[in-house]
Amino acid sequence: MALDVVIMAAGKGTRMKSSRPKVLHALAGRALLQHVLAAVAGLAARRTVVVTGHGAEQVEAAVQAPGLSFVRQSPQLGTGHAVQQAVPQLGDDGSTLILNGDVPLLEPATAEALVQACGGQRLALLTLQVPDATGYGRIVRGGVSGSEVLGIVEHKDATLEQRLIREINAGVMAAPTALLKRWLSLLKNDNAQGEYYLTDIVALAVADGVPVVAVQPGSEIEVLGVNSPAQLADLERRYQRRQAERLMEAGVRLADPARFDLRGTLECGMDVEIDVNCVFEGRVALGDGVRIGANCVVKNAVISAGAVIHPFTHIDGEQLGVKVGEGALIGPFARLRPGADLGAEVHIGNFVEVKNSTLAKGAKANHLAYLGDATVGERVNYGAGSITANYDGANKHRTVIEADVHVGSNCVLVAPVTLGAGATIGGGSTIAKDAPAGQLTVARAKQVSLSGWQRPKKAR
Missing domain, CATH: 2.160.10.10 (Hexapeptide repeat proteins)
Structure with missing residues (x-):
């Protein structure tokens, strides 16, 4: 089954307080975006589309990979709008895996599991239970079983009751491409941010009767993003500790x-x-x-x-x-x-x-x-x-x-x-x-x- 990959890398990263595009900041000696590209290198994707925006010229000049192409998002009107820019490059057959360029430590096995869970027929989401979900989109479940995924609500739009939910959206998903294109065309921006949220396609999938399934990563580190120098430093130490433990396990x-x-x-x-x-x-x-x-x-x-x-x-x-x-x-x-x-x-x-x-x-x-x-x-x-x-x-x-x-x-x-x-x-x-x-x-x-x-x- 054909697979396309879309990586969102258009954000400015205001909290980084840097002239360098956020996805080019280094973690363990490599740009954040390079880590993401490495995670999907073994998936045999037909094409990988990187959506650039802020500092687009720098980003496009800095990274290279087989089958890699770029599209630009200007202005930046949300995650749904970002993926809309990639639509002309996506074939109607197969599946599309959507990743974030500032979430660098997704394991290849997790990406593969997400693609398999999609199978060209289901919307597969990467979710995680966390003790503090502040700032994250919440996974809303319900239905006949009470555990069916019904939608994702962003933190700023969530009710007080919804903010008590601890299962979060990790911002990574895989969808049947033909359905994804239709859902993207139906997105609206009537929310607190005035943006087109990619997460709104979950409710559209539910309305279409398309199964929505959740996949969990092996550890929290796989879904941690970088929005500030403090978060980058924290992720660096977590990553290095993981490498150190692997070496010590080997003697x-x-x-x-x-x-x-x-x-x-x-x-x-x-x-x-x-x-x-x-x-x-x-x-x-x-x-x-x-x-x-x-x-x-x-x-x-x-x-x-x-x-x-x-x-x-x-x-x-x-x-x-x-x-x-x-x-x-x-x-x-x-x-x-x-x-x-x-x-x-x-x-x-x-x-x-x-x-x-x-x-x-x-x-x-x-x-x-x-x-x-x-x-x-x-x-x-x-x-x-x-x-x-x-x-x-x-x-x-x-x-x-x-x-x-x-x-x-x-x-x-x-x-x-x-x-x-x-x-x-x-x-x-x-x-x-x-x-x-x-x-x-x-x-x-x-x-x-x-x-x-x-x-x-x-x-x-």
Whole structure:
């Protein structure tokens, strides 16, 4: 059966007090709207229509997905009016699933259950029992059984008795498309807001004798929307706690699940330990026995078994990724940038930066150093304060440091340059030519001491 998806994303989000459209605010590193699109990605929908309005250009430029199209709602005259804008793009066959772009954590299984409950013949609503229903539309039940869904009444239009109802409308529904189109054409705006409410189609379905069924989500978090920075922060913590619990159930040791942030995907082997205040972004994989120290940021990286990432290390693989070999020791206060590929038992110490460089097994750069566009052999010892000068102002050039080279402190390696196997580079040298294998190479000015020299004095 054909399925179309409509996502309402036209609202301004006044309470966010931001120039950014509400649906583009980030939750766990992704825009709210991107979460919604991810929830329906596996439904094999024929098309997904996003209704934009406030900041339409920004929203349309920010999100992409297969089969995605946009329609605009201007002016914004309510949820029913929003879905009316999508009608020309909906086929008469099959069903339409309607979602909100600011309700980001609907589970794919719940979306699928709603579509199945609709079955192209029924109006299916997502509802939830809550202790405080203030602000939400109430599910009105009655009929012969007393439990039949008869309609939804918005909070501002509800009577005092109706406001005692605790079953709320979550704003997500699935309907037979042909019937949905007819019901939308019959909507009126004679209510407290002067808007066309999508929820009014429930009463129209009941009048037509179409069964109205309710589906409940797995948890409250699936139906929570975002209307303010406080609500966004609350939902962020709820989401992160859920991710932390899933990891701990799989055996990951989190020092404090309340101080953990996952903004992408994280795969962990056995006996992984993660200290407090760590942030994982993009795609990260941690091998068996990996230990991540406090206050680390890790993005787009593969860290192999037994590696230790000491506190305050920043790993950002961007598009190229970062690889850390088995048993490597990184940090504290190290920075690994895109293209860093570290072999087994490599040591990268405090205030060392590595970019687009490979380091073979056992290589060490323990202090205050920079390796960019370099190929480093096994067992190299790279001295404190040394750098590869890889950029000539127009182009990048590569430095090759062969196995067992010892680079003294405060050296500048002017690329392109090769240091032969077993070479030693004297401290303070500027190396602009290849250094022979197995030899000591020193390139620095002769030390001179001047007797009788006096330090200049400040004029008064």
